[in-house]
Amino acid sequence: MAVPAELERKMDQAIARYPSDHRRSAAMPLLHLWQEHFGFISDDAVVWIAEKLGLQPINILELVSFYPMFRHKPAATTHIRVCRTLSCAMAGSFELMENLCSKLGIQRPPCGEHNPITVSADGNYSVEFVECLASCGTAPVCMIGEQLYEQVNPNSIGDVLGNQTSNIKHQASPHPLEHRLIYKNIGRADWTTDIDCYLRDGGYEQLKQALTMSRSDIVNKVKNSGLRGRGGAGFSCGLKWSFIKLDEKRSVYLICNADESEPGTFKDRYIIHEDPHQLLEGILISCYALNARTAYIYIRGEFPEGAKILERAIEEARQHNFLGKNILGSGFDVDVYIHRGAGAYICGEETGLIESLEGRRGYPRIKPPYFPAVLGLYMCPTIVNNVETLCAVATFSDQVTSRLKLARSQSVS
Ligand SMILES: Cc1cc2nc3c(=O)[nH]c(=O)nc-3n(C[C@H](O)[C@H](O)[C@H](O)COP(=O)(O)O)c2cc1C
Ligand code: FES
Numbered sequence: 001m002a003v004p005a006e007l008e009r010k011m012d013q014a015i016a017r018y019p020s021d022h023r024r025s026a027a028m029p030l031l032h033l034w035q036e037h038f039g040f041i042s043d044d045a046v047v048w049i050a051e052k053l054g055l056q057p058i059n060i061l062e063l064v065s066f067y068p069m070f071r072h073k074p075a076a077t078t079h080i081r082v083c084r085t086l087s088c089a090m091a092g093s094f095e096l097m098e099n100l101c102s103k104l105g106i107q108r109p110p111c112g113e114h115n116p117i118t119v120s121a122d123g124n125y126s127v128e129f130v131e132c133l134a135s136c137g138t139a140p141v142c143m144i145g146e147q148l149y150e151q152v153n154p155n156s157i158g159d160v161l162g163n164q165t166s167n168i169k170h171q172a173s174p175h176p177l178e179h180r181l182i183y184k185n186i187g188r189a190d191w192t193t194d195i196d197c198y199l200r201d202g203g204y205e206q207l208k209q210a211l212t213m214s215r216s217d218i219v220n221k222v223k224n225s226g227l228r229g230r231g232g233a234g235f236s237c238g239l240k241w242s243f244i245k246l247d248e249k250r251s252v253y254l255i256c257n258a259d260e261s262e263p264g265t266f267k268d269r270y271i272i273h274e275d276p277h278q279l280l281e282g283i284l285i286s287c288y289a290l291n292a293r294t295a296y297i298y299i300r301g302e303f304p305e306g307a308k309i310l311e312r313a314i315e316e317a318r319q320h321n322f323l324g325k326n327i328l329g330s331g332f333d334v335d336v337y338i339h340r341g342a343g344a345y346i347c348g349e350e351t352g353l354i355e356s357l358e359g360r361r362g363y364p365r366i367k368p369p370y371f372p373a374v375l376g377l378y379m380c381p382t383i384v385n386n387v388e389t390l391c392a393v394a395t396f397s398d399q400v401t402s403r404l405k406l407a408r409s410q411s412v413s
Helices: 005-015 021-039 043-053 059-062 088-092 093-104 154-162 197-200 205-211 215-225 237-242 266-274 275-292 304-319 350-357 388-392 398-404
Strands: 078-083 125-130 143-146 147-149 252-260 293-299 335-340 381-387
Touching: 005 205, 005 252, 021 043, 021 335, 043 059, 059 088, 059 143, 078 093, 088 093, 088 293, 093 143, 093 154, 093 335, 154 381, 197 275, 197 304, 205 275, 205 293, 215 237, 215 275, 237 275, 237 381, 237 388, 252 350, 252 388, 266 275, 266 304, 266 388, 275 304, 275 335, 275 381, 275 398, 293 304, 304 335, 335 388, 350 381
Parallel strands: 078 125, 252 293, 252 381, 293 335
Antiparallel strands: 078 143, 143 147
16 A cells, blocks of 8 residues: 555554554544545554554554544545534535535435545545534535635525635624623634734743732632633533542643534534634643643544634744743743544543543543543543633633633533
């Protein structure tokens, strides 16, 4: 099997993001890279990737058959995913699919199956129904290739097909009576995602402040703020952090849960797309507080643009020495890596997510004993926090901590 040198170089880079005795974690990144290059995962690919990672072919095949985004057969040059979950269905996504299919001469795929990709006779277009794309407030939505299209008019689908650029809607500016905390930069006309913009606005000052504090002081501060996890269960963030021993000898990991797949939820995507450095600053403060030297951002596979934005933000932060070795002269080393999911809703559940990050199917683990803070990633203590929770950590100055208890984002669709 001839694998281009450039592709293999990217694969080696991906493998280096995980501990050398946990190469299996690179299975999904390698599958993504393979599929991006060759269009689908052939039997040869399964064998090749397994050999590359020192695994059995079944270890790779079980991923291809579990994660809907991996394809065992090629899709067309232009692949279109239409969301069929509740908000989009009510806003016309089934009509959208019907009109799309009739325009492209495609037989409509049956509903309810795993991932029935249907290809047009000329091989130029393929369509697929997918579940919630975390854009329910602007339903109905679809993805053409990697681009998200919002508020698509089912009756003028030709407009979208002819338009090569995404029409992502930015969040509206706040109501005059609204006081935004986490969303303070979202929807701002003068706001961009680059680090210079973030720095001009006082970005990374909270990190600098945190690096002058003791770890236990930060944990106590987060605990006293009353900050509760924004991933769903509302568990106290500071209390969860305090489960990590200050003198822990094993490696400690932080995982940012950016899997946002719950139908009706679309708060994290805006943060990732419009204020990535706020999230990164929260992650870095949290890593320092937990003495976690490695953080992974597990981002759902359907956010390819978000993954790129975060990769860029990480690189910018590295250039400013906010991450990497000896950050800001503090003696603390930390690395942050992106890990893309591949379409499985269950990977939002923290133990399923950890299984997935270890290169397996996202089957949840039994609690006890697998509480992540005790036996998490690679059986090491691990804190899993939601995107919004970690952003709240980045705004932990005294004026705002007292408001954090009550403030939380709501998605309305
Ligand atoms: C089926 C299921 C799906 C979940 N999906 C997500 C998700 O997409 N994003 C998320 O942050 N938490 C999700 N959670 C909650 C996580 O398991 C975990 O509690 C959360 O990430 C912890 O972060 P927090 O303490 O900051 O809320 C899910 C839980 C379940 C049971
Ligand atoms: S229901 Fe379609 S984006 Fe959420």
